Amino acid sequence: MNENYFYFITKKNIQKFVFLLDKELAKNPGRDLELLTIVIGCLPGELAVDVLEHYPMEMQAEIMVGLVNYQQFEAEEVKRVVELFSENIKCVLGGEEFTKKVFERLDNDEKIAITSSISKSYSECSQKISHLVILFDDLFDMEAKDFNMVFSGIDANILAPAMVNMPDDKKKKVLASVSEGMGMMINEFIELRGDSIGKHEIEQAQKYIIDYSATFEAKGLIRIK
CATH class of the missing domain: 1.10.220.30 (Flagellar motor switch protein FliG, alpha-alpha superhelical domain)
Structure with missing residues (x-):
C-alpha cells in the first residue's frame, strides 16, 4: 500500500490520530480488524508501530497475521478512511502533550496552585495531571x-x-x-x-x-x- 495516504500523520499528532481511531472502532466494532489493517498498512513503519502498540497483544497478533499476506482493498474504501481522519484530526484539541506544554510555560507557584486545585476538585484527573507536571x-x-x-x-x-x-x-x-x-x-x-x-x-x-x-x-x- 502507498505510505503517502496518511501524509498528514506525524509523530506530533499520532496520539490525536489514535484517539480518533479508537472512536471510529467504537462505532464499528465489527470492522475493527479491517480498519486497523488499512490504517497500519498505509502508515510508515515507525508510525505504524506507534499505532500497533496501542492495542492489546491479541489484537496486535491478529493485525500482523492480516498484514503478512498481501490484501487488496477497494481504492474508494481506503480513500474514505483517509478522508475521515484527515478532516477530523484538525478538530481534535488538547491532549497530554498539549497540556504538558501549557504547564511548562507556567511559573512554579502557578503550577502548584493549579495542581493543588485539581487534586481537591478533580481527583479522578489528579494522577494523570501529576504525571505530566x-x-x-x-x-x-x-x-x-x-x-x-x-x-x-x-x-x-x-x-x-x-x-x-x-x-x-x-x-x-x-x-x-x-x-x-x-x-x-x-x-x-x-x-x-x-x-x-x-x-x-x-x-x-x-x-x-x-x-x-x-x-x-x-x-x-x-x-x-
Whole structure:
C-alpha cells in the first residue's frame, strides 16, 4: 500500500490520530480488524508501530497475521478512511502533550496552585495531571542515587540561584550531593547575592534543573515520580 495516504500523520499528532481511531472502532466494532489493517498498512513503519502498540497483544497478533499476506482493498474504501481522519484530526484539541506544554510555560507557584486545585476538585484527573507536571519539589522525593546524579551534574552558577530562599533541609540535601568546593561557592553566592536575586531568576534556574532531570528520566537513568 502507498505510505503517502496518511501524509498528514506525524509523530506530533499520532496520539490525536489514535484517539480518533479508537472512536471510529467504537462505532464499528465489527470492522475493527479491517480498519486497523488499512490504517497500519498505509502508515510508515515507525508510525505504524506507534499505532500497533496501542492495542492489546491479541489484537496486535491478529493485525500482523492480516498484514503478512498481501490484501487488496477497494481504492474508494481506503480513500474514505483517509478522508475521515484527515478532516477530523484538525478538530481534535488538547491532549497530554498539549497540556504538558501549557504547564511548562507556567511559573512554579502557578503550577502548584493549579495542581493543588485539581487534586481537591478533580481527583479522578489528579494522577494523570501529576504525571505530566514536574515541580521542583518533586526532585527532592527521588531516590538518593537519582537525586545525587542530577544535582551533582549542575553547574554552580545555576545551582546557587536555584537554592536562594530554599528551606534549610532541602539546601542541606543539595549541598550533600556536591563537592565541598562547590558547596562553599554556593554558600558564598547566597550570602553575597541572595538578596538581589529575584523570583524570575530563581525560577529560571529551577526550570533548568527540572528540564535537566527530565532528560535523564527520558533515557531511563532516573525516576522522578
